[in-house]
Amino acid sequence: MLYSIKAGGKRLRPILLMATADAFGAKPEKTMAVAAALEMIHTYSLIHDDLPAMDNDDLRRGKPTSHKQFDEATAILAGDALLTLSSQIITEDPTLTDAERVFLVRELSKASGARGMVEGQMQDMLSEDKAITLEQLEWIHTNKTGQLLKFAIVAGAYIGEGSPEQLADMTKMGEALGLIFQIQDDILDVTGDADKLGKPVGSDEGNHKSTYPQLLGLEGAKKQKDHYVELAQRTLLKVNISESVLSELIFHLSKRDH
Amino acid sequence: MLYSIKAGGKRLRPILLMATADAFGAKPEKTMAVAAALEMIHTYSLIHDDLPAMDNDDLRRGKPTSHKQFDEATAILAGDALLTLSSQIITEDPTLTDAERVFLVRELSKASGARGMVEGQMQDMLSEDKAITLEQLEWIHTNKTGQLLKFAIVAGAYIGEGSPEQLADMTKMGEALGLIFQIQDDILDVTGDADKLGKPVGSDEGNHKSTYPQLLGLEGAKKQKDHYVELAQRTLLKVNISESVLSELIFHLSKRDH
Numbered sequence: 155m156l157y158s159i160k161a162g163g164k165r166l167r168p169i170l171l172m173a174t175a176d177a178f179g180a181k182p183e184k185t186m187a188v189a190a191a192l193e194m195i196h197t198y199s200l201i202h203d204d205l206p207a208m209d210n211d212d213l214r215r216g217k218p219t220s221h222k223q224f225d226e227a228t229a230i231l232a233g234d235a236l237l238t239l240s241s242q243i244i245t246e247d248p249t250l251t252d253a254e255r256v257f258l259v260r261e262l263s264k265a266s267g268a269r270g271m272v273e274g275q276m277q278d279m280l281s282e283d284k285a286i287t288l289e290q291l292e293w294i295h296t297n298k299t300g301q302l303l304k305f306a307i308v309a310g311a312y313i314g315e316g317s318p319e320q321l322a323d324m325t326k327m328g329e330a331l332g333l334i335f336q337i338q339d340d341i342l343d344v345t346g347d348a349d350k351l352g353k354p355v356g357s358d359e360g361n362h363k364s365t366y367p368q369l370l371g372l373e374g375a376k377k378q379k380d381h382y383v384e385l386a387q388r389t390l391l392k393v394n395i396s397e398s399v400l401s402e403l404i405f406h407l408s409k410r411d412h
Numbered sequence: 413m414l415y416s417i418k419a420g421g422k423r424l425r426p427i428l429l430m431a432t433a434d435a436f437g438a439k440p441e442k443t444m445a446v447a448a449a450l451e452m453i454h455t456y457s458l459i460h461d462d463l464p465a466m467d468n469d470d471l472r473r474g475k476p477t478s479h480k481q482f483d484e485a486t487a488i489l490a491g492d493a494l495l496t497l498s499s500q501i502i503t504e505d506p507t508l509t510d511a512e513r514v515f516l517v518r519e520l521s522k523a524s525g526a527r528g529m530v531e532g533q534m535q536d537m538l539s540e541d542k543a544i545t546l547e548q549l550e551w552i553h554t555n556k557t558g559q560l561l562k563f564a565i566v567a568g569a570y571i572g573e574g575s576p577e578q579l580a581d582m583t584k585m586g587e588a589l590g591l592i593f594q595i596q597d598d599i600l601d602v603t604g605d606a607d608k609l610g611k612p613v614g615s616d617e618g619n620h621k622s623t624y625p626q627l628l629g630l631e632g633a634k635k636q637k638d639h640y641v642e643l644a645q646r647t648l649l650k651v652n653i654s655e656s657v658l659s660e661l662i663f664h665l666s667k668r669d670h
Contacts, residue, residue, distance in 0.1 A: 155526060208488070226465030227463075227465045230460055230488065234491070235526035235530040237492065238495065238525035239521070241517055241518075242517075242522060245517050252514045256510045256513050259499050260499075260500060260503035263497070263500035266496055267493050268413060272496065
C-alpha cells in the first residue's frame with residue numbers, strides 16, 4: 155500500500171478538492187481525510203489496472219508496478235486494502251460531522267463503483283479494438299476518469315458549504331473538467347513531447363484506442379476542449395469564484411504539456 | 413457481481429447479524445442494508461481469493477469461479493465493485509441514522525481491511541508451507557475469517573442498541589465464534605464426509621496448511637473448540653439472550669457436519 159501511495163504522481167485529485175474547498179472558504183483541515191481517501195481510490199485503481207489481466211504494465215511513475223515489485227497476489231490485496239481504508243478514514247475523521255461523513259462516503263462510493271469508475275474501466279476494456287462513436291467515447295471517459303475528478307470538485311464545494319444550487323453548478327463544472335483533462339491527454343498523445351510526458355507518444359494509435367483527435371481531427375479536438383474550458387469558466391464566474399487557485403488550476407490543466 | 417452473489421452459499425454472516433439484532437430486539441428492517449453489505453464483502457473476498465494469483469480455484473459453490481465464468485479482469489472488477497457498493501448501500505439506507513451509518517461503515521471497513529480480513533489473507537499466504545505456532549494460527553484465523561463473523565455479532569448488537577458493556581461482551585463472543593467456526597472447519601477436513609461437505613477432505617494436509625488437529629491432535633482441537641463454545645454460552649447468559657435463535661445457531665455451528 156505504501157509503496158504505491160509513495161510512488162508520487164501529480165496528486166491532482168486531492169489538489170483539486172482542496173483548491174475547490176479553499177475557493178468556498180472551507181477550513182483546510184476538513185479536506186485532509188477526504189483528499190487522502192480520494193488519492194487512495196485513484197491509487198488502488200492504478201494498481202489493479204496495471205495487473206497482467208488488465209493493462210499488463212510493468213512501469214508506473216518510472217517505478218516497477220506493484221505486481222512487478224512484489225507479486226500479483228500482493229498487488230490485488232494492496233488495492234483491496236487501499237479501497238477499504240478510504241471509507242474508514244472518512245468515517246474516522248474528527249473534523250467532519252456525521253452528516254458530512256455519510257455524504258462524502260456515499261458520493262465517493264458512487265463515483266468509484268459499478269455505476270462510476272469501475273463501469274468506465276469495464277466499458278473501456280470492452281471497447282478496445284472496436285470503432286466507437288463520440289458519444290460512447292465521452293461516456294467512457296466521464297466514468298473512467300471523470301467521476302473521481304468530478305467528486306474532487308463536488309466534495310470541495312460541499313465541505314465549503316456551497317448551496318444546493320452551487321453544488322449543482324459545480325457538478326456540471328466537474329464533469330467538464332474531466333473531459334478537458336481527457337481531451338488534453340489525447341491531444342498530447344499526438345502532439346506531445348515524450349521526454350516531458352515521461353511516456354511514449356502515439357501509444358493510443360498503437361493500442362487501437364479511440365481518441366478525440368481520431369474522431370474529430372486535431373483541430374476539432376482542440377475546439378471541443380475550448381468549449382468545455384469556456385463552460386467551466388462561466389460556472390466559476392456564476393458561482394463567484396473566478397479569482398481563485400482553482401480557476402488558475404483549470405486553465406493550467408487545459409494547457410498542460412505533461 | 414450478480415453471478416457471484418446469486419451463486420448461493422450459507423449466508424451465514426447476514427444470518428448471524430440478523431439473529432443477534434433480533435436477540436437485542438431490533439427492528440428487522442434496520443439490519444437489511446448492513447447484512448447485504450456484509451455478504452457483498454464476503455463475496456468480493458471469495459472472488460479475489462479464487463483468482464489464479466491467489467488460491468487458483470476453478471469451482472466455488474459447485475459453479476465455475478468468476479474468472480472461469482468470465483475472465484480475470486472481470487473478476488477483479490466485480491470484486492472491486494462489490495466492495496465499493498457495500499459502503500454505498502449502508503450510507504444510503506433510510507432506516508439508519510447518520511450516526512449508525514458512520515459506526516457501521518467504520519467498523520465494517522476496519523474488520524475487512526489492512527488490519528483485518530485482508531491482513532489475515534496476506535499472512536495466510538505468507539505462512540503456507542511453513543511451520544507456525546498455535547498463536548500464529550489463531551492470529552491468522554482471527555483476522556481472515558474471524559473479523560467478519562465478529563462484525564456480524566457486534567453490528568447486530570449495535571443496531572439492537574446494546575449498551576457499551578454489552579457491545580464489549582458481544583465483541584468477545586464474536587471472536588470466540590470465529591474460532592469455533594474455524595476449528596470445526598479444520599476438524600471436518602479430517603473427519604468429515606466429502607459428499608456432505610461438497611469438497612474433498614484432507615485438503616489441508618495436501619496443501620501443507622497448519623490446522624488445529626495438526627497442532628493439538630484431534631481430541632485437543634475438540635477440547636479447544638468446547639472451550640470457546642463455553643465462553644460464548646457464558647456471554648449469552650450474561651447478556652441475557654441465551655434463549656434466542658442466535659444461541660441455537662452457535663450451538664449448531666459448533667456441531668455442523670458441512
